[in-house]
Amino acid sequence: MKIKLTSIILLLGISWLMILGCGSGDQSVPENAINPDVVNNPISASGNQKGNVPAYHFNDTVHDFGKIVQGEKVSFAFRFTNSGNGDLIIRAAQGSCGCTVPEWPKDPVKPGESGIINVTFNSEGKEGYQNKTITLIGNTIPNTYILTILAEVQKPDGTNN
Numbered sequence: 001m002k003i004k005l006t007s008i009i010l011l012l013g014i015s016w017l018m019i020l021g022c023g024s025g026d027q028s029v030p031e032n033a034i035n036p037d038v039v040n041n042p043i044s045a046s047g048n049q050k051g052n053v054p055a056y057h058f059n060d061t062v063h064d065f066g067k068i069v070q071g072e073k074v075s076f077a078f079r080f081t082n083s084g085n086g087d088l089i090i091r092a093a094q095g096s097c098g099c100t101v102p103e104w105p106k107d108p109v110k111p112g113e114s115g116i117i118n119v120t121f122n123s124e125g126k127e128g129y130q131n132k133t134i135t136l137i138g139n140t141i142p143n144t145y146i147l148t149i150l151a152e153v154q155k156p157d158g159t160n161n
Helices: 002-023
Strands: 056-058 062-069 073-082 090-095 099-104 114-124 128-138 144-154
Touching: 062 073, 073 144, 090 099, 090 114, 099 128, 114 128, 114 144
Parallel strands: 062 144
Antiparallel strands: 056 073, 073 114, 090 128, 099 114, 128 144
16 A cells, blocks of 8 residues: 555656646747748658748859968858749858858748858968868758858968978
8 A cells, every 4th residue: 555655646746747847937939949940841751842942052052262371361152042932041051160150141032032141261270271161051951051161271471381
């Protein structure tokens, strides 16, 4: 009898904690949460597309700055068109390190419209061949897209030693 009573009390206690932990509390969405529009995948298991799907079409996905002087900041505008049939929403753009900073359209890009991803590379403290990436997260399939910048950073005296 004692074991049954202890088991019931323990079970009730665990249930009560689960109810408190799962149902109440702050229901606000964190600022960096992924927008459901980004993860909605209109491709069925058979591979058939359902609904309106946006798509990137970039003029260039790799840009080589060539030789630059250490400490120099250089920028490039990656131009794209939404070649899909739904509004393109870019939720985030992230450089592979703090020296690579992207700027992207925050408003939806309609089908057939164009946009620009501006990327600035700061070569301060860098030396030699640099290969940096920018990862776009959007409501495309797949939902990530990679852009690349390249540069050969030389010391101000023109050497790389």
